Amino acid sequence: MSLFNARSAGTIYKQELLRAFRTALQSILAPVLTTSLYFVVFGAAIGGQMQHGMDGVNYGAFIVPGLLLLTLLGESTSNASFGIYMPRFTGAIYELLSAPVGVAETLAGFVGAAATKSLILAAIILTTATLFVDYTIVHPFYALGFILLVSASFSLFGFILGIWADSFEKLSVVPMLILMPLTFLGGTFYSIDMLPQPWRTVALANPVVYLVNGLRWTFYGKSDVSIWLSLGLTLAFLAACVALIAFIFRTGWRLRN
Amino acid sequence: MTVHLPAMENILEIRGLTKTYKGGFTALNGVDLDIRKGEIFALLGPNGAGKTTLIGAVCGLVRPTSGTIQAFGEDMGRHWRRLRARIGLVPQELATDMFEPVMRSVTHSRGLFGLSPDPARIEAILKSLSLWDKRDTQIRALSGGMKRRVLIAKAMAHEPELLFLDEPTAGVDVELRRDMWQQIAEMRERGTTVILTTHYIEEAEEMADRVGIIRQGEILMVDDKDAIMKRLGRTEAHIVLTEPLSALPDAFSNYPITISDDGLTLTYRGGDGAGQGKADVAEITKALTRQGIDYQAIDQHESSLEDIFVDLVEGGRQEQMA
Numbered sequence: 001m002s003l004f005n006a007r008s009a010g011t012i013y014k015q016e017l018l019r020a021f022r023t024a025l026q027s028i029l030a031p032v033l034t035t036s037l038y039f040v041v042f043g044a045a046i047g048g049q050m051q052h053g054m055d056g057v058n059y060g061a062f063i064v065p066g067l068l069l070l071t072l073l074g075e076s077t078s079n080a081s082f083g084i085y086m087p088r089f090t091g092a093i094y095e096l097l098s099a100p101v102g103v104a105e106t107l108a109g110f111v112g113a114a115a116t117k118s119l120i121l122a123a124i125i126l127t128t129a130t131l132f133v134d135y136t137i138v139h140p141f142y143a144l145g146f147i148l149l150v151s152a153s154f155s156l157f158g159f160i161l162g163i164w165a166d167s168f169e170k171l172s173v174v175p176m177l178i179l180m181p182l183t184f185l186g187g188t189f190y191s192i193d194m195l196p197q198p199w200r201t202v203a204l205a206n207p208v209v210y211l212v213n214g215l216r217w218t219f220y221g222k223s224d225v226s227i228w229l230s231l232g233l234t235l236a237f238l239a240a241c242v243a244l245i246a247f248i249f250r251t252g253w254r255l256r257n
Numbered sequence: 258m259t260v261h262l263p264a265m266e267n268i269l270e271i272r273g274l275t276k277t278y279k280g281g282f283t284a285l286n287g288v289d290l291d292i293r294k295g296e297i298f299a300l301l302g303p304n305g306a307g308k309t310t311l312i313g314a315v316c317g318l319v320r321p322t323s324g325t326i327q328a329f330g331e332d333m334g335r336h337w338r339r340l341r342a343r344i345g346l347v348p349q350e351l352a353t354d355m356f357e358p359v360m361r362s363v364t365h366s367r368g369l370f371g372l373s374p375d376p377a378r379i380e381a382i383l384k385s386l387s388l389w390d391k392r393d394t395q396i397r398a399l400s401g402g403m404k405r406r407v408l409i410a411k412a413m414a415h416e417p418e419l420l421f422l423d424e425p426t427a428g429v430d431v432e433l434r435r436d437m438w439q440q441i442a443e444m445r446e447r448g449t450t451v452i453l454t455t456h457y458i459e460e461a462e463e464m465a466d467r468v469g470i471i472r473q474g475e476i477l478m479v480d481d482k483d484a485i486m487k488r489l490g491r492t493e494a495h496i497v498l499t500e501p502l503s504a505l506p507d508a509f510s511n512y513p514i515t516i517s518d519d520g521l522t523l524t525y526r527g528g529d530g531a532g533q534g535k536a537d538v539a540e541i542t543k544a545l546t547r548q549g550i551d552y553q554a555i556d557q558h559e560s561s562l563e564d565i566f567v568d569l570v571e572g573g574r575q576e577q578m579a
Contacts, residue, residue, distance in 0.1 A: 003338075011368030015354075022356065091352030095411065098316040099369045100341040257278070257310075257319045 004108075008101045012109020013116075016083050020117050027079065028121065035071050035125050038063070039132040042189060047133070054191050055222050060133030065215040066188030068125055069150065072118050073183055073208070076151050077175050080114035080158030085171055088162070088254075097256060103249040107159070107242075114155035115148070122147050135219065143218035149234055150211060156241035163254050182208045187216075192224045207233060266330075268294040268419055268450050269315065274324035276310055276474075284310040286474040288324070292419075297441065297451045299461035299482075301566055302471035308454040309349060311471070312421045316346045328419065342370055345417030349424040349454075351404045353411065355397035359388055362396060363410045370415035382410050386440060402433040409440070420444060422453040426460060438464050458563035472570050491560045492534020494525040496542070499551040508544050512537060534559070 020027045043060035054062040087093040096106065129135065137143050165171040186208030192200055203209055204225070214230030217223040223230070248255065269292040276285040285307045292298050302308050313319035315326055317337060326333040328340045353362060363379050383389045386406045391399060396407055405425065412420060422441065426434040434457075441464060445451055455461055461468050462482065469479040478485065501520030513527035525541060528534020538557060545552060 005371040007373065008369055008371045011365055014368075015365055018361075019354075087354075090354075091348065091350045092354060094316075094318055094346065094348050094352060095366060095369060097318050098341060098344070098346045100338045100371060101369065102338065252320050256317070257313065 003102070004104050005100065008099065009105040009108035009112070012096075012101075012105065013113045016110060016113030017116065019083070020079065020113070027075070027117065028124070031071050031075050031121055032124050032128060035067055036128050036132070038067050038070075039129055042067075043129075043133045055193075055220070057220050057222070058134065061135035062191075062216075062220075063189055064126075064129050064133060064135045065219045066183075066186075066212050067129075068122060068147070069208075069212050069215050070180075070183045070188055071121060071125055072147065072150055073154050073179050073211075074175050075121055076114055076118045076154035077158035077161060077179060078172075079117050080111055080155040081162035081165065081171055081175075083110045083114060084159055084162035085165055089168075093255070103246055106249070107156070107245060111152065111155040111159055114158060115151040118151035118155065119147065122151070137219050138221045139218045143215065146215050146218050146231075146234075149238065150215070153234060153238040153241060156238065156245060160241060160244055160248070163248055166254075179208075182206055183212075187212045187224065207237070210234070266294055267291045268329060269452075270325075270327040271311075271315070272325045272327075274311070274314060274326065275322045276307075276314060276319060277322045284474050285314065285321070285324075288471075288474070288476055290469060290476060290479065292450060292452055293467070294450055295445065295448065296466040297445050297453070297464050298467050298469065299465035300452065300454045300469045300471060301458065301461055302454070303570055304456075305473075306471045307474040308471060309423055310474075312346070312423050312452070312454065316344060316421060317341060342415065343418045345412035345415065345420040347405075347408050347412045347420070347422045347425055349427060351401065351408065353396060353404075353408065356395055358393050358395055359383065359399075359407055359410075360392035362407065363414050366411035367414035372415050378416070379414065382413050385443070386410050387436075402429045405429060405437075406440075409437075413444070417449065419450045419452070422451060424454055424456065426455070426457065434460070458566055462563075470566060470569055477569050485565060487529055490529060490534075490565065491526060492528035492538060492557065493560070494534075494538045494541075494555060494557040496523040496525070496545070496552050497521060497554040497556075498523065499553050502550070506548060506550070508548060509541065512541060514541070 039060070042063055047059035047063070050059040084093075087096065161171065161174050185203065186206045187203070192203045192209060195203055210225055210230040210233045213223040213225045214227060214234065217227045217230070247253075269290070271288055271290040274285050274288040274290075275283065277283045288307070288311060290311075300308050300311070310319055314321045315328070315333065329343060331340060333340055357365070360379065360383070363383065364374060364376075367375065367379065380389065383392055386409060388403065388406055388410055391403065396404060399407065405428075409422075409425070425441070426437050429437065438460065441451055441453070453460070453464075465482050467480065468482050468485060470477045480488070498521050502516060503520060505514060505516045505523070509523075512525060515524050515526075516522070517524070523541075525534075525538055528537060535557075538555070542552070542555065
């Protein structure tokens with residue numbers, strides 16, 4: 001038997017996507033609606049009053065990458081965390097653990113599905129944004145690659161969260177109390193160059209700053225930080241998540257008694 | 258690589274299996290157990306005896322502290338991927354995605370084990386479990402008994418050669434329980450080896466070829482059901498006399514008989530669980546008649562597997578308390 005069973009991975013992937021479409025109101029419509037409201041309030045209403053824009057970019061367009069990232073981080077994390085937490089909570093995980101399925105199939109299925117949902121969301125949000133603001137994407141292929149990278153990384157992070165959590169409260173604590181504040185303070189709505197010292201230096205300790213700026217560079221070719229540093233940190237985060245998940249599967253932590 | 262086993266070869270061999278949890282609780286303590294190909298094996302034990310932990314260790318849900326598990330002649334630790342593909346598990350809890358329709362849930366199980374979709378095979382399984390009419394129904398809308406059948410169907414979807422059923426009839430009414438016994442017997446006829454845990458001794462008596470008794474993580478006994486009955490089975494008879502006797506007549510001294518304090522009841526406890534006890538009681542009543550001792554009632558009871566099980570488990574508890 002090979003080390004990777006594509007049919008097993010495909011089965012998990014399909015099941016997870018079906019689960020998302022079964023709860024489309026919550027997993028697709030709700031985040032799209034929330035992001036659209038941000039576009040309306042900050043982009044069209046407030047942004048319309050800002051004559052000079054940001055870094056020469058219209059303010060409504062400036063916040064598009066940040067808002068997209070805000071949704072991607074939250075949804076990738078919560079989709080993947082719920083995907084693995086629910087079978088743990090109900091006990092249905094027995095089927096996965098007793099099947100001839102390893103870490104590769106499990107990740108391809110759960111994380112692949114969560115990342116796919118994020119990509120679908122990204123496409124819907126970017127399409128919806130055109131209704132409220134004019135924006136361009138200077139490097140569309142890099143943008144796609146970066147969105148894919150961020151979606152996969154935070155889906156992996158969400159998978160770890162879903163294994164770590166032993167209650168619904170813990171499941172929502174990280175996205176609500178850590179990810180969202182970091183994203184808001186990570187330059188979603190502003191350029192960190194606008195911040196006075198020492199807050200600008202403090203802001204550089206926020207990892208989301210590098211994600212927002214990485215994606216913003218693919219849109220407008222401008223970034224507050226080095227694009228290579230953004231890419232490097234994102235890849236390092238992805239690698240760390242993969243290593244941690246491999247460790248979890250090897251030790252059975254929170255999965256096998 | 259498939260290992261071909263000769264007839265009556267062991268399909269599962271467990272040696273020195275121990276599981277100690279972090280808190281220090283030992284759920285399994287040096288378990289040795291062989292399961293023969295094609296048999297129905299019943300693992301009996303009180304709550305917390307280690308039945309589910311033992312199943313979990315074989316199926317990959319529990320990480321053993323020490324010991325070895327060989328399935329189909331190969332080490333489970335090294336070849337888990339190809340061996341798990343040949344093993345099925347029906348858990349004790351009704352745990353699955355309850356919002357899934359029956360057909361899709363069973364098809365998912367087959368895919369999870371890496372097999373291509375086979376609608377005809379799924380249809381046959383669902384029909385054999387009387388679930389075909391419910392194939393498009395969400396599992397949450399089914400009765401408890403039907404949900405348990407869905408779990409069996411899911412476990413059968415990848416056509417396992419070795420099937421674990423953890424308390425398969427827990428919470429199932431009597432009629433459905435007998436129906437499930439029939440299903441399990443049919444699985445064995447199709448060549449599946451079945452290992453089941455149960456609280457219902459009647460279930461083991463009805464179906465099992467061999468029985469294992471586990472208590473506090475240790476296997477107390479494993480044997481053919483009939484051999485256990487023969488070895489540990491007993492007949493108990495109470496003969497109520499019309500007039501009291503002052504002492505037991507000498508004619509009965511060769512039998513395991515006692516007389517009550519009031520001299521009105523003779524109690525026989527003996528036999529071998531294979532008819533010897535009944536024959537003894539018949540001879541005793543004939544001897545009473547020959548000696549002109551009248552009796553008004555005979556209450557006779559053959560010990561069941563349950564009596565033996567209770568004796569073994571209770572005996573163990575008393576040993577511990579002593």
